Amino acid sequence: MTTVRAFLAHATGRPSEASGPPRCPAREVWTLGCHVLQRPLARLLAADANEPLNPADEARWRALIARRAQGEPLAYLVGHTEFWSLTLTVTPDVLVPRPETEILVEQALGMPAIDGACYLDAGTGSGAVALALKKERPQALVAACDRSPAALAVARANAAALGLDVAFWNGSWTEAIAARSCDLVVSNPPYVESTDPCLDDDGLRYEPRGALDGGADGLRAIAALIPAAARVLRPGGRLLIEHGAEQGGPVRSLFERAGLADIATHPDYAGHPRVTGGLWHG
Ligand SMILES: C[S@@+](CC[C@H](N)C(=O)[O-])C[C@H]1O[C@@H](n2cnc3c(N)ncnc32)[C@H](O)[C@@H]1O
Numbered sequence: 001m002t003t004v005r006a007f008l009a010h011a012t013g014r015p016s017e018a019s020g021p022p023r024c025p026a027r028e029v030w031t032l033g034c035h036v037l038q039r040p041l042a043r044l045l046a047a048d049a050n051e052p053l054n055p056a057d058e059a060r061w062r063a064l065i066a067r068r069a070q071g072e073p074l075a076y077l078v079g080h081t082e083f084w085s086l087t088l089t090v091t092p093d094v095l096v097p098r099p100e101t102e103i104l105v106e107q108a109l110g111m112p113a114i115d116g117a118c119y120l121d122a123g124t125g126s127g128a129v130a131l132a133l134k135k136e137r138p139q140a141l142v143a144a145c146d147r148s149p150a151a152l153a154v155a156r157a158n159a160a161a162l163g164l165d166v167a168f169w170n171g172s173w174t175e176a177i178a179a180r181s182c183d184l185v186v187s188n189p190p191y192v193e194s195t196d197p198c199l200d201d202d203g204l205r206y207e208p209r210g211a212l213d214g215g216a217d218g219l220r221a222i223a224a225l226i227p228a229a230a231r232v233l234r235p236g237g238r239l240l241i242e243h244g245a246e247q248g249g250p251v252r253s254l255f256e257r258a259g260l261a262d263i264a265t266h267p268d269y270a271g272h273p274r275v276t277g278g279l280w281h282g
Pocket residue numbers: 094095096097098101122123124125126127128129145146147148151171172173187188189190191210211212221
């Protein structure tokens with residue numbers, strides 16, 4: 001029987017031949033090992049590493065490394081990810097929340113904190129944005145929708161696990177919301193062009209197509225969402241939408257056409273235009 005240390009040395013060492021077993025970066029091998037053996041990284045890498053690794057655990061660990069090497073997202077393999085310092089359960093029914101989506105939360109927190117303000121996260125997926133907002137603004141009424149019932153089940157479970165009170169419902173964008181009743185609408189809608197080869201790349205091909213595919217020009221969901229969101233904003237209310245790095249210009253035009261004002265696009269951490277916001281003056 002091998003030891004944890006010997007397995008790690010083998011799985012993270014340099015392949016001795018080109019046709020060796022599938023590989024992934026050392027940190028990911030560690031993360032998968034922590035998941036399989038249910039122990040923290042410090043114990044995996046320290047004293048416990050001399051322990052024998054039982055064959056069932058070794059087989060599971062090996063299988064996960066092989067799936068990761070095929071491009072399956074690490075978050076799906078371990079069943080969770082971090083967003084805005086919240087640990088969220090993720091399954092293949094939801095997009096894995098991305099670090100750049102934290103820009104949406106940062107921009108939303110620029111709104112004054114008002115008791116009873118009503119926030120909507122349209123297309124909530126795992127609930128990431130809605131839950132981050134509720135954590136930071138407990139005095140706000142936070143609602144979130146998704147057209148995918150399977151995604152909503154994940155979002156609801158995340159809210160329950162975190163003890164955060166968000167009202168979830170199944171439906172399209174703002175269809176269930178009364179006109180002029182929201183102070184903030186945030187959304188990270190699907191915005192990848194249907195023919196973009198990245199949809200079939202490792203990583204994205206494992207994620208729900210309905211969370212990514214924005215139609216022929218990538219703007220189908222965004223174009224439907226913007227006027228729908230403008231309809232539900234109260235005077236002084238704000239719309240914030242995440243979009244592709246090349247979509248800032250068309251998105252600002254759609255904001256203007258919907259009657260929004262004070263329109264600005266904010267960069268992500270890599271400096272790419274990523275989130276556009278605008279105000280409904282009434
Ligand atoms: C890019 S994912 C974003 C998920 C999550 N907000 C995040 O940032 O991780 C887009 C989400 O919008 C949902 N969606 C797509 N079309 C929708 C529609 N017409 N109404 C409501 N939700 C929709 C998808 O099911 C998916 O969960």
